[in-house]
Amino acid sequence: MTAENKEKKNTNNILxxxxxxxxxxxxxxxxxxxxxxxxxSVSFFKDGIRRFRRNKIAMAALIAVILIMLLxxxxxxxxxYSYDAQMKGSERLAPMQYSETELERIAAGESVxxxxxxxxxxxxxxxxxxxxxxxxxxxxxxxxxxxVLLIGxxxxxxxxxxxxxxxxxxxxxxxxxxxxxxVLIIILLASTLKYPLESLAQMPGFSWIQTIxxxxxxxxxxxxxxxxVGMARIVRSQVMILKQSEYVTAAKALGAGNGRIxxxxxxxxxxxxxxxxxxxxxxxxxxTESFLSFLGLGVQAPMPSLGSLASAALxxxxxxxxxxFAPAFMIFIIILSFNLLGDGLRDAxxxxxxx
Amino acid sequence: xxxxxxxRILLALVTAFVVASATFFIMNMxxxxxxxxxxxxxxxxxxxxxxxxxxxxPLSEQYxxxxxxxLHGDLGPSLKKRGRTVNDIIATKFPVSAKLGGMAIxxxxxxxxxxxSYAAFHRGKLIDNIIILFSTAxxxxxxxxxxxxxxxxxSAQWGLLPSxxxxxxxxxxxxxxxxxxxxxxxxxxxxxxSMLDVMGQDYMRTARAKGVSQVKSIFKHALRNAILPVVTxxxxxxxxxxxxxxxxxxxxxxxxxxxxxxxxITSRDYPLIMGTTIFLAMFIITLNVIVDILYAVIDPRxxxx
Amino acid sequence: xxxxxYLVDIKNERLSFFTPAGExxxxxxxxxxxxxxxxxxxxxxxxxxKSVTAYSIMGLTAYPGKLIGGTVEFNGHRxxxxxxxxxxxxxxxxxxxxxxxPMTSLNPVWTIGNQIEEVILLHTGKNRKxxxxxxxxxxxxxxxxxxxxxLKQYPHELSGGMRQRVMIAIALACEPKLLIADEPTxxxxxxxxxxxxxxxxxxxxxxxxxxxxxxxDLGVVASMCDHIAVMYAGKVVEYGTADDIFYExxxxxxxGLLKSIPKLHEEAYERLVPIxxxxxxxxxxxxxxxxxxxxxxxxxxxxxxxxxxxxxxDTHYSACWLIQKAEFEKKQRxxxx
Numbered sequence: 001m002t003a004e005n006k007e008k009k010n011t012n013n014i015l016x017x018x019x020x021x022x023x024x025x026x027x028x029x030x031x032x033x034x035x036x037x038x039x040x041s042v043s044f045f046k047d048g049i050r051r052f053r054r055n056k057i058a059m060a061a062l063i064a065v066i067l068i069m070l071l072x073x074x075x076x077x078x079x080x081y082s083y084d085a086q087m088k089g090s091e092r093l094a095p096m097q098y099s100e101t102e103l104e105r106i107a108a109g110e111s112v113x114x115x116x117x118x119x120x121x122x123x124x125x126x127x128x129x130x131x132x133x134x135x136x137x138x139x140x141x142x143x144x145x146x147x148v149l150l151i152g153x154x155x156x157x158x159x160x161x162x163x164x165x166x167x168x169x170x171x172x173x174x175x176x177x178x179x180x181x182x183v184l185i186i187i188l189l190a191s192t193l194k195y196p197l198e199s200l201a202q203m204p205g206f207s208w209i210q211t212i213x214x215x216x217x218x219x220x221x222x223x224x225x226x227x228x229v230g231m232a233r234i235v236r237s238q239v240m241i242l243k244q245s246e247y248v249t250a251a252k253a254l255g256a257g258n259g260r261i262x263x264x265x266x267x268x269x270x271x272x273x274x275x276x277x278x279x280x281x282x283x284x285x286x287x288t289e290s291f292l293s294f295l296g297l298g299v300q301a302p303m304p305s306l307g308s309l310a311s312a313a314l315x316x317x318x319x320x321x322x323x324x325f326a327p328a329f330m331i332f333i334i335i336l337s338f339n340l341l342g343d344g345l346r347d348a349x350x351x352x353x354x355x
Numbered sequence: 356x357x358x359x360x361x362x363r364i365l366l367a368l369v370t371a372f373v374v375a376s377a378t379f380f381i382m383n384m385x386x387x388x389x390x391x392x393x394x395x396x397x398x399x400x401x402x403x404x405x406x407x408x409x410x411x412x413p414l415s416e417q418y419x420x421x422x423x424x425x426l427h428g429d430l431g432p433s434l435k436k437r438g439r440t441v442n443d444i445i446a447t448k449f450p451v452s453a454k455l456g457g458m459a460i461x462x463x464x465x466x467x468x469x470x471x472s473y474a475a476f477h478r479g480k481l482i483d484n485i486i487i488l489f490s491t492a493x494x495x496x497x498x499x500x501x502x503x504x505x506x507x508x509x510s511a512q513w514g515l516l517p518s519x520x521x522x523x524x525x526x527x528x529x530x531x532x533x534x535x536x537x538x539x540x541x542x543x544x545x546x547x548x549s550m551l552d553v554m555g556q557d558y559m560r561t562a563r564a565k566g567v568s569q570v571k572s573i574f575k576h577a578l579r580n581a582i583l584p585v586v587t588x589x590x591x592x593x594x595x596x597x598x599x600x601x602x603x604x605x606x607x608x609x610x611x612x613x614x615x616x617x618x619x620i621t622s623r624d625y626p627l628i629m630g631t632t633i634f635l636a637m638f639i640i641t642l643n644v645i646v647d648i649l650y651a652v653i654d655p656r657x658x659x660x
Numbered sequence: 661x662x663x664x665x666y667l668v669d670i671k672n673e674r675l676s677f678f679t680p681a682g683e684x685x686x687x688x689x690x691x692x693x694x695x696x697x698x699x700x701x702x703x704x705x706x707x708x709x710k711s712v713t714a715y716s717i718m719g720l721t722a723y724p725g726k727l728i729g730g731t732v733e734f735n736g737h738r739x740x741x742x743x744x745x746x747x748x749x750x751x752x753x754x755x756x757x758x759x760x761x762p763m764t765s766l767n768p769v770w771t772i773g774n775q776i777e778e779v780i781l782l783h784t785g786k787n788r789k790x791x792x793x794x795x796x797x798x799x800x801x802x803x804x805x806x807x808x809x810x811l812k813q814y815p816h817e818l819s820g821g822m823r824q825r826v827m828i829a830i831a832l833a834c835e836p837k838l839l840i841a842d843e844p845t846x847x848x849x850x851x852x853x854x855x856x857x858x859x860x861x862x863x864x865x866x867x868x869x870x871x872x873x874x875x876x877d878l879g880v881v882a883s884m885c886d887h888i889a890v891m892y893a894g895k896v897v898e899y900g901t902a903d904d905i906f907y908e909x910x911x912x913x914x915x916g917l918l919k920s921i922p923k924l925h926e927e928a929y930e931r932l933v934p935i936x937x938x939x940x941x942x943x944x945x946x947x948x949x950x951x952x953x954x955x956x957x958x959x960x961x962x963x964x965x966x967x968x969x970x971x972x973x974d975t976h977y978s979a980c981w982l983i984q985k986a987e988f989e990k991k992q993r994x995x996x997x
Contacts, residue, residue: 021992023961024985031963032953179370181639183598184632185377191620191628192384287497294499294602295617310499314606317507324507328500336495557764564718565779565830566751569744575778579769655814656768 048272051348058344064337072135080113081125083132084302093119095322117326120312124302130326133304137334140216140299141286144223148285149278151224152231157262159232160239171236174229182226186288189225190297193218213300219292223285231277238270272349280342283335290331306331359657363647367640374636379421382629383414430630435622441630444615449634451521452604452611456596458531463538463592468585470539471546472578478551486543493540498599502533502606519608530607534599538592545584553581579653586650590643597635667735667838667870668694668717674729675712675721684942686712686725688894694887696837699864699871701885701902703878703917707939709894710874714840716740717872718755719747735837753783756831760843762823766815772799773811776830783834798829803859821852825859832863838870845880857884878921882906887975890914893940893950900976910978912955949981957982 052058076083089099095118102112117126159170197214200206209217242248243266251261292298293307306327313323405411409420424431430441474486509529510518517526553559554577562572597613604613612631619627651657675687687709694700702710715721717734719742732739735754739747756779759765766775776795780786786794792811799807802825815823824844831839841860845853861884864871873885881888881902888905890898890913898911909915919933937954940946949955952962959981967979970987 021988023964024959024981024988027952027958027960027963031960032958175366176370176373179367179640179643180374180377181594181597181636183594184636184639185374185381187616187620188378188381188628188632191623192381195386196384283495290497291499291598291602294497295620297620307497307499310503314503317503318511321507324503328504331497331500332492332495335497336492339491339495557759557761558767560720561759561765561827561830562767564720564751564757566748566753566782567778568748575770576767580767654769656816 045349048349052344055344055347057340058348061337061340061344064333065341068134068334068337069138071131072138076128076131076135079128079131081115081128083124083128083304085124087119087123087125089123091119091123092121092320117322118320120323126323126326129304129309130306130330133306133309133327134330134334136299136303136305137286137289137307137331140219140289140305141282141334141338143220144227144285144289145278145281147220147224148228148231148281149274152228153235153274155228156232156235157239157266160236161243161258161262161266163240167236174232177226177229178233180226183288183291185226186219186222186292187295187297189222190215190218190292193221213303215298215300219289219298223288227281227285231281234273234277235270238273239266242266242269276342276346276349279338279345283338283342286331286334286338306334359651360648363644367644371637371640374640375422375425375633376418378629378632378636379418382625385625425633430633431626433624433627435619435624435627441627441634444627445612445631445634448610448612448615451609452597452600452613455527455530455534455604455609455611456593456600458527459534459538459596459599460589460592462531462535463542464585464589466535467539467542468546468582471543472550472573472581474543474547475550475554476573483547486547490540490543490547493536494544496536498533498537499602499606501536502530502603505529505533506606521609526607530603530609533603534596537599538595541592542585542588545588546581549584550577550581553577556580583650583654586646586653589649590639590646593642594639597639666693666733667696667698668692668700668872669733670713670716670730671733672730673713673716673727673732675709675716675725675727677725682943685945686894686942687716688945690730690891690894690896692889692896692899694838694870694872697864697868697870698887699873699885701873701875701881701888702891703875703881703888704891705876705939707893707942708891710891711842713891714757714842714872714874717838717840718751718757719744720751720757749783752779752831752836753834754836755838755840756834756836757840757842758824758827758831758844761847762820762827763815763847765827766823768815770814771811772813772815772818772826776811776826776833779830779833794833795829798833799826801832801863802826802829804829820848821855824848824852824856828856828859828863832867832869835867836869838872839864840872840874842874843876844873846875846877860884878917890917893945894942895950895979897951897980898976898978900972900978904973904976908972908976910972910976910983911951911980912957912982913951914978916954916956949979959985 087099089101093099093115095116096114097118098106098112098114106112115125115127117130120126120129155170155174159167159174194214197209197217201209201214239262248261248265251265256264289298289305290307290310293305294311296308296311298307299305309327310324310331313320313327317324402411409417412420428442430445433439433441433444436444470486470490474483477483506518506529509516516529517523518529520526559572559576562576567576600611600613601617602613603609604611605617608614612635616628616631616635618624619631670690670692673687673690674685677684677686690709690713692700692702692713702713704710712721712725716727716732717739719739721727727740730740734750737746737750737754739750742750766772773792773795776798777788777791780791780794781788784791784794795811796807799810804810804822804825810818810822810826815826818826827844839860844860845856848856857880860871863869871884873881875881885902887899887901889896890905890911892913898905898909898914900908905914906918909918913935916933916935920935921932935954940950940953946952946963948961948963948965949967952958955962962981965981967981967984969977969979970983971977972983
């Protein structure tokens with residue numbers, strides 16, 4: 001009781017010393033409102049973007065991705081050398097070294113762009129080859145991820161939305177594909193698909209196959225065939241949760257068709273998941289591409305890829321280690337920055353997806 | 356649990372069938388079929404070869420013969436290595452690869468799990484950030500890069516380790532490290548996030564409220580739950596190590612199944628490619644079933660699924 | 661007056677959570693007392709600090725929570741001064757807790773038996789066999805049939821109500837002096853809720869432990885508790901016996917709470933009155949009464965100064981400027997006379 005008594009004494013003191021009649025006048029609504037510091041209400045996306053921007057690592061990764069994109073897609077357009085031009089007499093130059101003809105031109109007062117990373121045994125500028133390799137790797141990664149996104153999200157959404165027997169059959173199929181050792185099948189397809197593709201390229205209207213390269217197409221095919229199952233599983237489980245929500249019931253009650261509900265309500269609501277999964281798919285596709293190219297099953301010469309550049313550099317590792325380090329560093333940075341970007345996006349937009 | 360395991364085994368059998376059939380039809384995209392390759396041979400020789408490998412028969416009959424052989428474990432002859440069967444090659448080369456891969460799995464598991472857990476317990480501290488940094492970097496390095504870089508520095512530049520073959524224990528160091536780097540990093544990250552997740556669970560609070568010591572609550576209550584995602588990863592991990600070994604065995608000149616496989620791709624030894632693919636696929640599928648069973652043992656809830 | 665011995669004696673406890681967003685003042689000058697064998701109800705909405713108060717009796721205010729003032733005494737132990745190792749000897753033995761969600765409070769990968777025996781082995785000298793016998797006994801005590809079979813089962817094989825009974829068995833395994841029940845029925849079906857509460861009261865009669873019942877359900881409190889503490893925004897705004905709180909509520913928040921629950925026996929047509937507005941942001945608590953912005957009788961002083969605690973009777977106190985107003989006016993009248 002003593003403590004309570006003490007408190008009471010305190011209150012009495014306050015009472016006798018400080019209180020005025022005015023204090024007990026009712027407060028107005030405005031006065032009441034002024035005390036409340038309303039936290040500004042933000043939309044899901046604004047909130048996500050705010051969280052993302054506060055994440056320094058993710059922001060750095062985003063900047064790195066943009067820089068890599070510029071280097072791979074914009075810079076080669078203005079680069080004074082071409083990736084497949086073989087310069088006679090400029091073979092095997094060291095970084096920043098000039099060939100004799102180039103030295104003569106410099107002596108004559110011409111300005112010659114330096115070979116930043118030297119040239120290869122065929123006299124091709126190595127720096128532009130690395131940049132083109134990055135372009136190829138990025139293209140494969142992005143296109144493959146887009147294919148995966150398209151197939152996976154459609155398949156997953158349909159299975160999850162309709163449920164029942166259809167879902168059961170569709171998911172059994174996914175289960176089987178999931179346990180198929182994909183890399184083996186990829187190698188198998190990559191080493192055999194070129195034959196039917198090459199004969200297809202002979203047919204009228206299919207000459208574009210030759211332009212893109214049968215290997216590249218077989219790689220896309222392989223990704224499209226096998227890699228979408230993970231995406232399909234994620235989208236399906238999201239859709240299954242979402243389809244039980246009230247707004248879907250409301251849309252159904254208003255007579256919206258299935259296609260419309262999937263497109264308008266379900267897919268837009270798992271867009272966070274889609275963005276994150278796709279971003280994380282890009283580095284993993286690049287990983288596979290560089291692996292295949294290293295084995296000689298990737299893009300075709302003279303088109304360089306980071307994997308094939310690294311593979312080619314292996315022979316001259318003792319004398320030209322930088323020829324390995326340059327594409328190696330490029331792959332490392334590309335995969336690292338996409339991974340970190342994906343992690344950052346996930347933390348900002350889709351914290352549930354963590355595992 | 357019995358029902359669950361039966362289901363898994365059935366699924367594995369279906370997968371095995373699908374993979375075997377897919378392999379057969381994919382290999383038939385090669386002009387002339389897998390046993391001929393695209394090499395130009397005289398019409399007479401071609402006919403003789405076709406007869407020898409049964410390529411003159413209709414595709415459906417070839418398929419049944421092939422599946423039948425497969426059921427009896429016969430993977431056919433090698434195209435390029437005269438007089439050797441694919442079975443023979445696998446039997447001599449696979450143990451080498453399995454040894455390397457096994458060591459890498461052990462390292463990945465027994466380094467990755469403690470590392471990830473340790474990081475989780477020290478969340479936000481310096482050591483956590485260091486572990487995150489290294490594991491994030493480790494994930495971004497493909498095995499062909501880690502192995503070539505290791506080889507360049509440890510062997511070519513500093514001459515510390517032998518760069519080729521498997522003649523001494525020291526030979527194992529670089530290939531195993533190169534092979535284990537990626538999965539170790541991945542497991543560390545997986546374990547960290549899973550451990551953080553588990554540590555926030557209500558039952559961990561219950562354990563504390565019971566007066567269970569921290570060490571015991573980690574080992575008894577947290578670890579078994581947190582390790583579940585890692586166990587699920589063990590299946591894909593073996594597949595991944597195998598593909599890693601294709602490259603690493605090639606780079607370090609190790610006479611394993613991986614370098615044999617890469618060699619077969621370059622020399623277009625289609626029966627060997629086909630046989631190795633099927634063998635490895637069955638190996639992975641079997642391992643997946645074992646992992647599934649292991650998972651069911653650790654997590655009693657699996658009976659419901 | 662001789663210092664009375666209390667089972668729980670929390671004085672002026674201040675506790676904050678140091679989050680990246682800033683300091684969240686979870687408890688702001690909380691004082692609570694409880695005698696042995698008493699049932700105390702702590703009522704308040706989520707975030708009012710009721711759970712944090714209870715957890716601090718076990719020293720369970722996890723990082724980033726930090727005690728920054730006041731004392732916490734339990735059964736003669738100064739909890740606020742004890743280390744983790746000493747606290748472990750008390751947890752589960754002298755004080756135990758049942759959590760809100762029995763679905764997630766049991767470890768999914770260990771059997772029920774293992775989880776009950778764990779606490780017995782930890783705090784008593786019993787061997788495995790004896791612990792097993794005791795676990796069986798406990799399951800019977802909490803009304804679970806076929807204890808031998810249940811002990812071998814995993815949590816997911818049991819229903820929610822059953823799991824909460826298991827949680828109670830774990831909590832009572834070492835016959836604690838205090839059982840903290842943190843919203844023990846919120847996650848359960850209504851019919852099961854009543855069973856669990858009945859079981860708790862029955863066990864209380866049998867074992868004589870004190871119960872601290874944390875809930876936002878006034879109905880639960882009314883039927884069970886000797887004393888009630890009403891919490892709002894990290895403060896005990898009113899404390900008293902069940903009669904005090906239900907028949908003579910002094911704080912506007914308590915009154916609001918009472919008006920917001922349906923009454924079965926009184927005039928059926930009486931409308932429920934919700935408490936309008938949102939609770940204050942604990943990151944930036946106001947300098948005045950935390951309830952002021954939602955209070956219908958809010959006065960100028962309420963926005964400016966924290967109301968002091970005032971005794972209404974020996975068992976009843978509250979912190980509301982309206983009480984001061986009444987006294988102030990009384991004094992003024994006396995002055996005029």
